[in-house]
Amino acid sequence: MSYSWNWAVFLSPTPSGDATYLDWLLQGLQWTLMLSLGAWVIAFLLGTLLGVLRTVPNRWLSRLAAAYVEAFRNVPLLVQLFTWYFVIPELLPRPWGDAIKQTDPLTQQFLAALLCLGCFTAARVCEQVRAGLGSLPRGQRAAGLALGLTLPQTYRYVLLPGALRLILPPLTSEFLNIFKNSAVASTIGLIELSRQSQQLVDYTAQAYEAFIAVTLMYVLINVAVMFGMRWLEHRTRIPGTIGGK
Template identity: 50%
Template structure:
C-alpha cells in the first residue's frame, strides 16, 4: 500500500472554514468528555438507587429494579440510541416531542445521547454496586438495625460507604466503558471525538492520521480516569475490605 503520511494535515483548515482539523478534534474530545461525564454522574446516582432496590427487603421493589436492569442491559446500545433519537420524541406529547426534534445542534443530538448512555449505564452500574453490597457480611446491616437505624439509614450510613470502596475497580471499568460507548453518538449526528475523526478522514482522505489522533485522544482520557480512580482507591481503602497489600500495589 502506497499511503502518503502527512501530519501537517492537522494544521489545515477544516470544511467549516474557521477551525483547523486539530481544533475540530479537540472540540470533539471536549464533547466526548462532557457527554461521558454527564452520563456517568447520572449512571452512578441512578445505579446506586437501583442497587438499593435490588437488595432491599421489599420483594416487589426487587422485581421492579431487576426488570429495569434486564431490559436496558440486554438491548444493544446502538438500538437504544436510535430509540431515544427517533422513537421517544414521537411517543411524547406533540409540543414536547416537536421541541426535542427542533432543538438546535449539537444539543438535539447531545440530549438523547446523554439519556441513552445514562439509562444504559445505570443498569450496568446497578449490578456492580449490588455485588458490592451483597459482598458485605450480613452482620453489618444487623448491627445498624441494632443501633436503631431504619433500613434507609442503614444503607446510607453503613452499607453504601463500604460498598463503594469495594466496587471502585469495576466502577473504573464502567467509567472507561462510558467514554468508549459515547462514540455511538456519532450515529445520530453528535460530532464527538470519533465523529470528528470520521469527518476529517472523509474530507481530507487522511484516514490513518485522523483515527490515530482519535486513538491517542481516547487513551489520554481513559488514562486520566484510571489514574484518578487509583488515587481514590488508595485513599479510601479499608483494611479487610480492600487488601492493604493490594492497595499499596496500585
C-alpha cells in the same frame, strides 16, 4: 508503501477557513468528555439507587429494579440510542414532543445520547452495587438497625460506604467503557471525537493520521481515568480487606 504521510494536515485550515483540523478534533474531544462525564453522573446515581432497591426487603421494589436491569442489559446499545432519539419524542405528550423536535438538532442529539448512555450504564452499575452490598457481612445491616437507624439511614451511613469502596475496580471499568461507548453517538449525528475523525478523513483522505490521533486521545482519557480511580481506590480502601493496609 505508497501512502503519503502528512502530519501537518492537522494545522491545515478546514473548508470553512475558520478553524484547523486540529480544532475539529479538539471540539470532538470536548463533546466526548461532556457526554461521557454527564452520562456517568446519571449512571452512578441511578445505578446506585437501583442497586439498593435490588437488595431491600420490599419484593416489588426489588422486582422493579430487576426488570430495569434486564430490559437495559438485553437490548443493544445502538437500538436504545435510536429509540431515545427517534421514538421517545413521539411517545411523549404532543406539546413535549413538539418542543423537543423544535430545539436545536445538536441539543437533541446530545440529550438523546446522554440519557441513552446514562440509563444503559446505570443497569451495569446497579449490578456492581448489588454485588458490593451482597458481599458485606449480614451483621452490618442488623447492627445498624439495632442502633436505631432506619433502613434508609443504614444504607446511607453503614452499607453503601463500605460497598462502594469494595466495587471501585469494577466501577473503573464501567467508567472507561462509557467513554468508548460514547462513539455510538455519531450514528445520530453528534459530532464527537470519532465522528470528527471521520470528517477529517472525508476532507483530507489522511486516514492513518486521523485515526492515530484519535486513538491517542482515547488512550490519554483512559490513562487519566485509571490513575484518578487508582488514587481514589488508594484513598478509600478499607484496612483489613483485600488490598487494604
